[in-house]
Amino acid sequence: MILVSSCLLGNNVKYSGGNNGHELLMKYRQYLTAVCPECLGELPIPRPPAELQGGDGHAVLAGRAKVCNKEDLDVTGHFLQGAKLALDMAQKHSVKIAILKANSPSCGNVQIYSGRFDGEKIPGAGVAAALLMENGIKVYSEQEIDEDLLKRLIAEDRG
Numbered sequence: 001m002i003l004v005s006s007c008l009l010g011n012n013v014k015y016s017g018g019n020n021g022h023e024l025l026m027k028y029r030q031y032l033t034a035v036c037p038e039c040l041g042e043l044p045i046p047r048p049p050a051e052l053q054g055g056d057g058h059a060v061l062a063g064r065a066k067v068c069n070k071e072d073l074d075v076t077g078h079f080l081q082g083a084k085l086a087l088d089m090a091q092k093h094s095v096k097i098a099i100l101k102a103n104s105p106s107c108g109n110v111q112i113y114s115g116r117f118d119g120e121k122i123p124g125a126g127v128a129a130a131l132l133m134e135n136g137i138k139v140y141s142e143q144e145i146d147e148d149l150l151k152r153l154i155a156e157d158r159g
């Protein structure tokens with residue numbers, strides 16, 4: 001099983017209530033399984049945007065950083081719950097590969113927003129992506145995927 005951010009598969013789960021439908025991933029959706037960590041964390045749709053403050057997802061997992069939304073509400077607990085349930089799902093199905101939405105405070109793999117809600121991006125992972133990576137799952141973003149790579153990953157996953 002390959003996990004993919006639900007919003008990339010056209011599901012209206014992002015904070016704004018919309019999606020990030022990705023043409024290539026949607027073409028192969030029959031081989032992909034949707035996951036939305038923020039939904040698993042029982043955050044509503046729509047919801048205020050949130051950013052990590054004080055560090056990236058690894059720092060949040062270590063208790064050294066937090067997640068706050070634009071209304072200055074601490075939503076760290078929701079993000080941790082969502083990440084843990086996404087990992088539970090991955091481990092239950094022996095997932096080795098995930099393709100997650102770039103730059104998201106949950107799903108970003110190499111870059112996240114600054115925490116100042118100023119549109120700037122900084123190096124680091126989102127909370128769910130960090131937890132998956134810490135547990136040996138390879139996390140790509142949609143920006144790193146082309147059709148050849150996706151077909152190869154699907155073929156490998158299906159053995």
Ligand code: SF4
Nearest residue numbers: 005006007014036104
């Ligand atoms: Fe998409 Fe991930 Fe945000 Fe859910 S948590 S809306 S899957 S980027």
